[in-house]
Amino acid sequence: xxxxxxxxPRQLRSSEWFGGTSRDxxxxxxWMKNQGLPADLFDxxxxxxxxNTWSQLTPCNAxxxxxxxxxxxxxxxxxxxxxxxxxxxxxxxxxRPTAMLxxxxxxxxxEEAMRANPLDGVVLLAGCDKTTPALLMGAASTNLPSIVxxxxxxxxxxxxxxxxxSGTALWQMSEDIKAGKxxxxxxxxxxxxxxxxPGSCNTMGTASTMASMAEALGMALSGNAAIPAVDSRRxxxxxxxxxxxxxxxxxxxxxxxxxxxxxxxxxxxxxxAIGGSTNxxxxxxxxxxxxxxxxxxxxxDVQGREIPTIVNLMPSGKFLMEEFFYAGGLPVVIKALGDxxxxxxxxxxxxxxxxxxxxxxxxxxxEEVIHPLTAPLTKxxxxxxxxxxxxxxxxxxxxxxxxxxxxxxxxxxxxxxxxDDYKAKIDDExxxxxxxCVMVLKNCGPRGYPGMAEVGNMGLPPxxxxxxxxxxxRISDARMSGTAYGTVVLHTSPEAAVGGPLSIVRDGDMxxxxxxxxxxxxxxxxxEMSKRLANWEPATKAPSSGYARLFxxxxxxxxxxxxFDFLKGCRGAEVPKDSH
Ligand code: FES
Numbered sequence: 295x296x297x298x299x300x301x302x303p304r305q306l307r308s309s310e311w312f313g314g315t316s317r318d319x320x321x322x323x324x325w326m327k328n329q330g331l332p333a334d335l336f337d338x339x340x341x342x343x344x345x346n347t348w349s350q351l352t353p354c355n356a357x358x359x360x361x362x363x364x365x366x367x368x369x370x371x372x373x374x375x376x377x378x379x380x381x382x383x384x385x386x387x388x389x390r391p392t393a394m395l396x397x398x399x400x401x402x403x404x405e406e407a408m409r410a411n412p413l414d415g416v417v418l419l420a421g422c423d424k425t426t427p428a429l430l431m432g433a434a435s436t437n438l439p440s441i442v443x444x445x446x447x448x449x450x451x452x453x454x455x456x457x458x459x460s461g462t463a464l465w466q467m468s469e470d471i472k473a474g475k476x477x478x479x480x481x482x483x484x485x486x487x488x489x490x491x492p493g494s495c496n497t498m499g500t501a502s503t504m505a506s507m508a509e510a511l512g513m514a515l516s517g518n519a520a521i522p523a524v525d526s527r528r529x530x531x532x533x534x535x536x537x538x539x540x541x542x543x544x545x546x547x548x549x550x551x552x553x554x555x556x557x558x559x560x561x562x563x564x565x566x567a568i569g570g571s572t573n574x575x576x577x578x579x580x581x582x583x584x585x586x587x588x589x590x591x592x593x594x595d596v597q598g599r600e601i602p603t604i605v606n607l608m609p610s611g612k613f614l615m616e617e618f619f620y621a622g623g624l625p626v627v628i629k630a631l632g633d634x635x636x637x638x639x640x641x642x643x644x645x646x647x648x649x650x651x652x653x654x655x656x657x658x659x660x661e662e663v664i665h666p667l668t669a670p671l672t673k674x675x676x677x678x679x680x681x682x683x684x685x686x687x688x689x690x691x692x693x694x695x696x697x698x699x700x701x702x703x704x705x706x707x708x709x710x711x712x713x714d715d716y717k718a719k720i721d722d723e724x725x726x727x728x729x730x731c732v733m734v735l736k737n738c739g740p741r742g743y744p745g746m747a748e749v750g751n752m753g754l755p756p757x758x759x760x761x762x763x764x765x766x767x768r769i770s771d772a773r774m775s776g777t778a779y780g781t782v783v784l785h786t787s788p789e790a791a792v793g794g795p796l797s798i799v800r801d802g803d804m805x806x807x808x809x810x811x812x813x814x815x816x817x818x819x820x821x822e823m824s825k826r827l828a829n830w831e832p833a834t835k836a837p838s839s840g841y842a843r844l845f846x847x848x849x850x851x852x853x854x855x856x857x858f859d860f861l862k863g864c865r866g867a868e869v870p871k872d873s874h
Contacts, residue, residue, distance in 0.1 A: 295640040295648050299545035306543065307438075307867065308341035311412035318872050322412065335375045340543040342369045342536075343413040344378040345404060345433075347425040352385030354422035354501060357492035357523055358445055364529045365417050365443065368536020374415075374543070376536065381407055381432075384424035386500075394773065395745025397424040397431075397577075398849075398858050399841065404432025409867050413438060415543040417535055421445030421494045421523075423776070426504035427577035430513060431857070434549045434584035436867045439542040441644045442514040443535040444505040446523035447615035448493035453484045459608035460488060460495035461777025465751065472721075473759040493523030496614045498607040500776030503570035504577060509624050510564035512552045512643030516652035520623035522616050538644065547646060550864065553585045556638035559597050560628075560649065563636055566601030566676030567627050567667075569610035569694040571776025572784055575677055576746075580855030583862045591679045591688040591853050595812065598676020603694040604630060604665040609779040610694040611671050613663050621660035625653040630667050680783060680814040683823065684795050684805065687787035687853040689769070689814055695779040697765040701809040703781075704817075705732040705767060709801050712737040712833075713749050720755055727755050729763045732805045736796055737833060739771035739789025740849045740856040744842065746771075751778040767807055769814070771796055771852070783807065783814060787853035791834060798826035 305313065311322040313336070323336050344365050348358040362378050369376040382400040384393040408416055418429035418440055426442065433440035451458030467484060470476035494501035505519040515535055521528045558578060565574050575594055582589035605627060607613050631637040632650055639650035658664050665671050674693035681688055693701065708727045710716035716735055719725050727733075733752060740746045750772035754763065768782045771789035788794030795816060799805070804817040816823070836846045848858040 295642045297547065297551050297642050297646070299547070299646070302544040303338070306338065306340060306414045308412040308414050309338055312336040312341070313338055340374040340414045340540050341412055342374045342376050342539050342543070343408065343411060343416040344376055344419060345408070345416050345429060346378055346380055346419045347383040347421065347429065348380065348419070349383035349385060351388055352383040352422050352425070353387060354385065354494040355383060355425060355445055358419045358421065361443065361445060361529065361532045362419060364532035365419070365536035368533040369540055372537040372540035374540035379407060379411070384422065384428060386423045391743060392745040392747040393424045394747070395845065397428050398861060400424065400428035401431035402861060404429055405435045408432065408436045408438055409869050415439035415539045417539050418442045419445070421501060423500035423504065423573065426501070426508055427581060430508065430581050431584050434553060434581060435861065435864050437548050437550050437864050438867050439539065439547055440513070440549055441535055441539050441542060442508040442518065443532050444508065444514065444518055446493050446521050446525070446528045447502055448489055448496045449491040449522055449524065450496060450614045450616045451488045451490055453487040457612070457614055458484060458488050459497040459614055459777065461499055461775050462497050462608040462779070463488065465778055469753055469759055469764070472753065472756045491522070491524045495777055496616065497609055497777045498569055498571070498605060498615070500571040500573040502615050503565065503568065503574050503776050506564060506568055506570060506624050507561050507574055507578060510561040510628065511557045512641055512649055513549070515645060516625050516643070517623055520615055520619035522619060541646070542644060545646060547644065550585055552642050552644060553581070553587070554641065555587055555589070556641045558582055558587065558589050559593070560638050560641055562594055562597035563601050563631055564624070564627060566598035567603060567631060568605040569603040569607065569671070569675060572677060572690050572692050572774055573776055575690055576773070576785065576852055576856050580857040583855055583857055584864060586863055594677045594690070595679035601636065601675045602667060602670030603672045603675035604667055604670050606663050606665060606671050609777055617660070617663050621663040622656055622658050625656040626658045626664050629653040629656050634667050678809050678812060680809070680812050682814040684799070684814045684816040685786045686795065687851060689783050689786040691781070691783050691809060693809060696781040700765060700767050700781040702807065703732070703767050704804060704806045705730050707732050707734045707799050707801060707803045707805050709734045709799055710736065713747065716752055720753065723757055725755055727758070729758050729761070729766055731766065733766060733768040734796070734799050734805070735768070735770035735772060736790035739791055740852055741846060742771060742789055742791030742834070744845055744849070746773050746852065746856060748773045748775040750774040750784040751780050751782045769805065785852040787851045789851065791832065793827065793830045793832070795823065795827070797830055798823065
């Protein structure tokens, strides 16, 4: 940690817009004053953007206008001028074909809005899955002082005395219906109890994982990830974040100071300890690309390999985010890693101090929710990165959400050419499949779907479910919801739509999965593989226009974060002067 705060006072970026007497300065100030802003607010104080992903179409973020007001209190209090602005909001539950199609678009929106406006620093208001990485990626590419405040998770869902975890319960109940264990009537009743309050998914799904990643990277204040959306302490967190960004601007504490290799290694280890979402792999790879760090899939495997999962939350365990908060939240997890020498303790955070300073005094209030490292929930946390002739560039699997007995498995492939093929066949009683088979789904990668849908945890065939079987090995180039579970191999790269080996798997081929040795193998000869690959033809053409064309032409593989090739790197905050 070598950060040295800049001297203060000094002239800030916003002064180029507001700090003078020319026609253009008057133009910039005068129009702002139509909002009732007193003249002395343009006296050279830090101008702070509140970058808000509020949207009623993103229900997980629908309360963020209220939180933005709390951020404003803190900014005013610390002597800054807050100005809230909206950006594209990527709502997981409603956007079609998948919210991931728009993560890069949202990141581009954030970056351009930050650069083009008279801002000295930004508070990033995030919640639902893709909103956190999109904001972080955009902010990293401008490198203006930035800090995340999350919307926080929903309260626990409860149905007939049982916890209802967002997403996790939905997948489970829909399988129970197919297996004849639950009625449609009960399913509809359960719907009423799933989403009890404002906030994001209450499981350790992608939203909670990404909030945890923001905190572990040092881009949010300590304790930010777990506070429930409706708890008064969430508002306090927003208030304190508003205060803090003003000082970050004065100190000139930028994302590039915080987002170092050590910070990413900490985040990857924390992801293992919390049993975090596989989606974090893609988002952190993309974020690392924005700050020019060479973080690879192999880093994920190395950093997570010796980290057990200690957080007993769905989908890996049984509790929910509300209980995680009451147990002490993410600081307890980070402290446990530090105590075990598995943390870069001196990593800088947005607090201006080290990550260890933030957590060294915290206590674990419930060891059933946050296990000690010596008695983990599962020994194998982290993300297993598999390689082999079926995934030359890698594929991922989350051991803590998988069935132990399937982590080493050889089975006959049952192939679905795309998601429509899967839907057409899966309920067919004549489908030649049993629980020993390996389900293979193609053409659901970043370019194939497009956007890389969360369909990798494809449901099992009803005839297998009726036997009481709840898991089978599944392989695809898709993603999986962070709320989902199973022995599911994801992100297989290169994807089928660009001619990766997944594209040439046929019904009846034998596939070997060996998680311990990180191997994913298609058991055909090299000659046969070469012959099939030579005959491969792309199933889709580039769309002729629109965002879909931009996406198709520039999207990169999951193994490097599925960013657009032209968005990688940090472009800074320089912008040409006015053209009036
Ligand atoms: Fe928004 Fe899960 S759907 S956080």
